[in-house]
Amino acid sequence: MFLHMKFSKVYAAYFSGTGTTEKMVNAIAAKLAEKFGVAVEKFDFTPPAVRTVVKEFESDALVVFGTPVIAGRVPNVLLKYLATVKGNGAVAVPVVLYGNRNFDDALIELRDILEADGFKPAAAAAFIGEHSFSKILAAGRPDAQDMEVANKFAADVAAKLEALEEVDEIIAVEGVEKPYRGYYQPRDRKGTPINILKVKPLTNDNCVNCGLCAKVCPMGSINPENVKEVVGICIKCCACVKKCPMGAKYYEDAGYLYHQTELEEGYARRAEPALFI
Numbered sequence: 579m580f581l582h583m584k585f586s587k588v589y590a591a592y593f594s595g596t597g598t599t600e601k602m603v604n605a606i607a608a609k610l611a612e613k614f615g616v617a618v619e620k621f622d623f624t625p626p627a628v629r630t631v632v633k634e635f636e637s638d639a640l641v642v643f644g645t646p647v648i649a650g651r652v653p654n655v656l657l658k659y660l661a662t663v664k665g666n667g668a669v670a671v672p673v674v675l676y677g678n679r680n681f682d683d684a685l686i687e688l689r690d691i692l693e694a695d696g697f698k699p700a701a702a703a704a705f706i707g708e709h710s711f712s713k714i715l716a717a718g719r720p721d722a723q724d725m726e727v728a729n730k731f732a733a734d735v736a737a738k739l740e741a742l743e744e745v746d747e748i749i750a751v752e753g754v755e756k757p758y759r760g761y762y763q764p765r766d767r768k769g770t771p772i773n774i775l776k777v778k779p780l781t782n783d784n785c786v787n788c789g790l791c792a793k794v795c796p797m798g799s800i801n802p803e804n805v806k807e808v809v810g811i812c813i814k815c816c817a818c819v820k821k822c823p824m825g826a827k828y829y830e831d832a833g834y835l836y837h838q839t840e841l842e843e844g845y846a847r848r849a850e851p852a853l854f855i
């Protein structure tokens with residue numbers, strides 16, 4: 579078949595505290611790159627320093643762009659930065675990873691952000707990743723079954739793009755168009771909102787001061803001189819909790835722990851990826 583659209587490279591662009599978004603975006607990008615016979619370039623904007631520089635994409639690039647779902651939306655702390663990214667007409671594939679509850683309006687919001695940045699969002703997907711707060715909710719996902727779906731998704735996206743001369747229609751996705759629904763609000767058993775905004779992880783005596791948590795915190799909020807100290811915003815991404823080799827980071831807040839258990843019990847069913855091509 580004659581190939582219409584051609585790309586100079588495929589980007590795997592992602593923000594990923596615990597690595598589920600990273601894994602999925604890399605897999606989709608790798609498959610797309612194989613299909614188009616070009617290389618993958620990674621753009622990991624998890625480290626705070628990366629987000630201090632304006633990122634421009636080439637107009638002939640294909641950009642797989644992923645973020646986790648936080649409270650049913652694109653992570654609020656990324657919005658200012660995301661508005662500065664320049665798409666220059668590149669074709670984008672927005673991807674969100676969510677922890678088995680729901681992606682609500684996160685995918686539509688990410689699609690709209692990328693469109694406003696000057697990308698052409700041509701396909702999109704919501705996949706499931708092990709929940710940041712838990713080791714049992716969607717444990718190990720994206721798993722082998724998800725990766726098969728991702729491979730097929732990428733192949734179908736490539737087939738769509740190959741058949742087009744240009745992307746003239748922005749992909750329709752599940753979610754409420756602007757104004758989006760509000761941020762997901764956890765509640766206790768009486769229906770009273772649980773506020774975890776100010777909750778921060780604590781550090782137990784297993785800590786060996788290796789400094790890894792300070793390095794991986796996407797907000798740069800852990801003091802490297804004293805890793806027990808969370809000096810800035812904590813988005814509860816759990817990078818420090820899950821990446822600490824000593825299991826020394828933990829939460830004690832009663833509201834947080836109630837919400838964690840409620841999610842584990844209420845959303846135990848296997849959610850499946852949602853694909854938009």
Ligand SMILES: Cc1cc2nc3c(=O)[nH]c(=O)nc-3n(C[C@H](O)[C@H](O)[C@H](O)COP(=O)(O)O)c2cc1C
Pocket residue numbers: 593594595596597598599600645646647648649650651675676677678679680681706707708709710711762813814815816
């Ligand atoms: C503060 C916070 C809020 C979250 N809100 C949701 C949500 O609304 N729905 C959901 O299914 N998962 C939610 N998650 C789970 C993450 O979206 C999920 O675990 C994702 O795979 C994490 O991506 P990462 O591994 O790239 O960090 C939330 C996670 C955090 C840290």
Ligand code: SF4
Pocket residue numbers: 781784785786787788789790791792805821822823824825826827
């Ligand atoms: S990663 Fe764990 S062991 Fe290393 S400094 Fe942080 S809390 Fe301590």
Ligand code: SF4
Pocket residue numbers: 595779794795796797798799800808811812813814815816817818819
């Ligand atoms: S301190 Fe908060 S924001 Fe930083 S890695 Fe830990 S959970 Fe994530």
